[in-house]
Amino acid sequence: MSAPTQARQTLQRTAIRRAFERADRPLSPAETLASAQREVPGLGIATVYRNIRNFVDEGWLEEVPLPGAPNRYEISGKHHHHHFRCRICDRVFEVEACPPDLRTMLPRGFRLEGHDITLFGRCAGCARS
C-alpha cells in the first residue's frame, strides 16, 4: 500500500556499489566485503548481504548461481553469457558464447525456461603455474 521508500545513500552502500563497478568479474559476498572494506573498514558482512539483495531487487545487480560454490553477483544488463570458474583461484569470469539447440536436449513433455552453463578449469593467470 505504502509507496516504496527511497534507498538512502550511505557510505556503506556506496562502497558496495563501487566494489562492483571496480570489478571486472562477478563477485561473491565475501569478495565484495573485502573490496568495500578498503573504503569503509568497519563494514559488516550482513550489510553486504542486505545491499546486494537490495541491488538485485532494484535490478542493478544480477545473481550468478554456480554449482557447488557460493553465488556471485554482477552488474546486470549485459547480453546473454555464461561463466567460467577457476579451480585454482576460485575466481569467476564471464564467457561470451552460448551453445545453441538446448531445447533438443529435453525429454518429451518438459518445458524449458532457462539454463546455466558453468565451465571450469584454470584461468589464464593460473594456467601458467
Place this chain on the structure above:
Amino acid sequence: MSAPTQARQTLQRTAIRRAFERADRPLSPAETLASAQREVPGLGIATVYRNIRNFVDEGWLEEVPLPGAPNRYEISGKHHHHHFRCRICDRVFEVEACPPDLRTMLPRGFRLEGHDITLFGRCAGCARS
C-alpha cells in the same frame, strides 16, 4: 600405511544403497533419507551423508552439483549427460545430449577442464498444471 578397511554391510548402508537403486533420478541427501527411512525408520541424516560420501569415494556414486541448490547424487558409470531441475517440484532429471564446441567459448589462455549444464523449467508432470 594401513590397508583400507572393508566397508561393513549394515542395515543403514544397504537401505541407502537401495534408495539410489530404486530412484530413476539423482537424489539429494534429504530425498535419500526419506526413501531409506522406509526400510530403516530410525535412520539419521548424518549416516546418510557419511554413506553418500563413502559411496562417492568408492566411485559407486557421483556428485551432481547444481547452481543454487543442494547437491544431488546418482549412480556413476552412465555416459556423459546433464541435468534438468524442475522449478515447481524441485526434482532433478537426467537429460541426454550435450552441446558441442564449448571450448570455443573460452577466453585466450584459459584451460577448460570440465563443464556443468543445468536446464531448468517444468518437468512433464508439473508442465500440465
Place this chain on the structure above:
DNA sequence: ATCGTTGCAAATGGTTTGCAGCTTA
C-alpha cells in the same frame, strides 16, 4: 525528528564431526 540503515549477535539451513554405545565380521 523520522525512519531507513548499520553492526553485532543470534538464528537458519545444509553439511560435518565428536563421542559413547552398538553391531558386524
Place this chain on the structure above:
DNA sequence: TAAGCTGCAAACCATTTGCAACGAT
C-alpha cells in the same frame, strides 16, 4: 572382541534476521 558404524548433539559455513544505536533526509 575389535574395528567400523550409528544416532545424537554440537560445530561449521554461508546467509538471514532481531534489535538497539546510528545517521541521512
